[in-house]
Amino acid sequence: xxxxxxxxxxxxxxxxxxxxxxxxxxxxxxxxxxxxxxxxxxxxxxxxxxxxxxxxxxxxxxxxxxxxxxxxxxxxxxxxxxxxxxxxxxxxxxxxxxxxxxxxxxxxxxxxxxxxxxxxxxxxxxxxxxxxxxxxxxxxxxxxxxxxxxxxxxxxxxxxxxxxxxxxxxxxxxxxxxxxxxxxxxxxxxxxxxxxxxxxxxxxxxxxxxxxxxxxxxxxxxxxxxxxxxxxxxxxxxx
Amino acid sequence: xxxxxxxxxxxxxxxxxxxxxxxxxxxxxxxxxxxxxxxxxxxxxxxxxxxxxxxxxxxxxxxxxxxxxxxxxxxxxxxxxxxxxxxxxxxxxxxxxxxxxxxxxxxxxxxxxxxxxxxxxxxxxxxxxxxxxxxxxxxxxxxxxxxxxxxxxxxxxxxxxxxxxxxxxxxxxxxxxxxxxxxxxxxxxxxxxxxxxxxxxxxxxxxxxxxxxxxxxxxxxxxxxxxxxxxxxxxxxxxxxxxxxxxxxxxxxxxxxxxxxxxxxxxxxxxxxxxxxxxxx
Numbered sequence: 253x254x255x256x257x258x259x260x261x262x263x264x265x266x267x268x269x270x271x272x273x274x275x276x277x278x279x280x281x282x283x284x285x286x287x288x289x290x291x292x293x294x295x296x297x298x299x300x301x302x303x304x305x306x307x308x309x310x311x312x313x314x315x316x317x318x319x320x321x322x323x324x325x326x327x328x329x330x331x332x333x334x335x336x337x338x339x340x341x342x343x344x345x346x347x348x349x350x351x352x353x354x355x356x357x358x359x360x361x362x363x364x365x366x367x368x369x370x371x372x373x374x375x376x377x378x379x380x381x382x383x384x385x386x387x388x389x390x391x392x393x394x395x396x397x398x399x400x401x402x403x404x405x406x407x408x409x410x411x412x413x414x415x416x417x418x419x420x421x422x423x424x425x426x427x428x429x430x431x432x433x434x435x436x437x438x439x440x441x442x443x444x445x446x447x448x449x450x451x452x453x454x455x456x457x458x459x460x461x462x463x464x465x466x467x468x469x470x471x472x473x474x475x476x477x478x479x480x481x482x483x484x485x486x487x488x489x490x491x
Numbered sequence: 492x493x494x495x496x497x498x499x500x501x502x503x504x505x506x507x508x509x510x511x512x513x514x515x516x517x518x519x520x521x522x523x524x525x526x527x528x529x530x531x532x533x534x535x536x537x538x539x540x541x542x543x544x545x546x547x548x549x550x551x552x553x554x555x556x557x558x559x560x561x562x563x564x565x566x567x568x569x570x571x572x573x574x575x576x577x578x579x580x581x582x583x584x585x586x587x588x589x590x591x592x593x594x595x596x597x598x599x600x601x602x603x604x605x606x607x608x609x610x611x612x613x614x615x616x617x618x619x620x621x622x623x624x625x626x627x628x629x630x631x632x633x634x635x636x637x638x639x640x641x642x643x644x645x646x647x648x649x650x651x652x653x654x655x656x657x658x659x660x661x662x663x664x665x666x667x668x669x670x671x672x673x674x675x676x677x678x679x680x681x682x683x684x685x686x687x688x689x690x691x692x693x694x695x696x697x698x699x700x701x702x703x704x705x706x707x708x709x710x711x712x713x714x715x716x717x718x719x720x721x722x723x724x725x726x727x728x729x730x731x732x733x734x735x736x737x738x739x740x741x742x743x744x745x746x747x748x749x750x751x752x753x754x755x756x757x758x759x760x761x762x763x764x765x766x767x768x769x770x771x772x
Contacts, residue, residue, distance in 0.1 A: 288658040288661075296673060299666060305743060305746040305747065305748025306739070306741060318739075324674065335672045452679075453679075
């Protein structure tokens with residue numbers, strides 16, 4: 253359904269065209285452009301940013317406003333277009349995405365190390381943080397989490413886990429704790445598009461939704477040999 | 492995608508090919524058990540308790556209260572809502588909700604149930620926009636939820652069938668599809684992250700798949716009594732909730748963005764019977 257990539261310039265051109273255009277089908281709030289003359293992408297952008305679809309002026313926890321949350325970066329834009337096109341990921345797009353991810357990477361000054369798995373477990377279980385709108389999450393009252401369990405199995409004894417992402421039960425015992433594995437795991441938490449272009453996985457490091465310390469704590473939960481993630485489930489789990 | 496959709500709706504409209512669209516009122520629990528029988532879906536079957544308790548759905552009482560409100564002479568103009576045109580003519584309620592959102596010539600807009608009801612309350616009964624009857628949108632005690640639940644229940648068992656004849660209806664539906672798959676925000680989510688594959692779970696909740704109309708019909712069957720919230724909730728309440736979970740800005744009720752999204756999600760359930768009112772976790 254999509255033929256041209258939409259750029260802000262193209263969007264601006266379309267909007268100007270539509271606003272100045274002769275055929276205005278939508279007379280209800282005068283000045284509104286003719287929706288039927290716009291591409292679905294251009295109309296969607298218009299509905300978000302110009303037509304009062306969202307409370308864009310609300311403040312966000314990271315500073316700035318809700319509007320910033322709706323502005324797509326290039327990875328979000330490319331992955332949206334890919335999904336809408338219904339096409340499989342081609343090599344050129346995959347290369348572009350992982351190049352963008354590569355550019356975004358930042359590593360801890362003191363090197364990548366495992367933190368405290370107990371803190372990592374709390375982060376993995378908590379879905380708090382960064383919600384805005386009718387109820388704002390207050391980061392001063394509660395530390396944001398990573399909500400890993402929403403999508404992944406981790407501790408094999410936890411039954412309430414999601415399946416949108418792959419199971420990570422036994423993650424460390426299957427992979428070990430070599431420097432290469434630490435870096436690989438860090439990269440995935442920071443920006444997983446490096447290895448999995450257009451993955452569903454949020455970019456926790458890139459967006460700053462988890463701090464450097466929190467990432468190392470979650471890494472410990474995944475990799476430390478004494479973490480519950482890496483224990484066998486008891487034969488008779490009482491749940 | 493658009494082309495395929497056009498062909499499909501054309502074929503359905505022209506020769507009524509494929510499954511015969513059901514168009515008789517049926518009790519919600521009957522519709523649901525029929526769907527479960529005909530389809531393999533862990534989403535449809537996920538909460539057995541809810542299924543068993545469907546006939547006791549508190550939303551059914553709300554529908555009764557909504558009925559009384561609908562026919563009562565109210566507002567500054569002291570008239571009932573019997574002249575409210577929900578798309579099938581003044582006062583025609585049966586089967587009206589499954590054909591929303593739709594284009595209305597009197598406003599020049601595509602409107603969903605909530606925005607059309609606001610239009611009727613303000614233009615026919617003369618309520619001001621800030622009168623609680625109009626402005627209170629959420630909660631079982633609100634007039635909005637009572638009226639929406641009553642009106643929607645007059646479509647239970649009818650197949651979703653939003654019209655796509657007017658160019659604005661198609662434009663809104665297509666923009667809604669873009670909105671559904673548009674990734675943004677600090678979590679990089681779109682609706683499609685969670686609702687475009689079958690049998691996936693978030694924690695313990697099985698997610699409905701927009702590509703399976705027989706699942707998606709239950710997903711969009713609102714108003715529904717939400718057991719966890721002990722309130723009857725609307726489509727817009729669900730839209731707002733999912734944007735909130737996605738860490739994206741608050742969706743504004745009655746906005747064209749919200750209506751476009753609902754145009755797409757209703758189109759995605761086309762042909763499957765609605766479950767109204769529903770009961771959900």
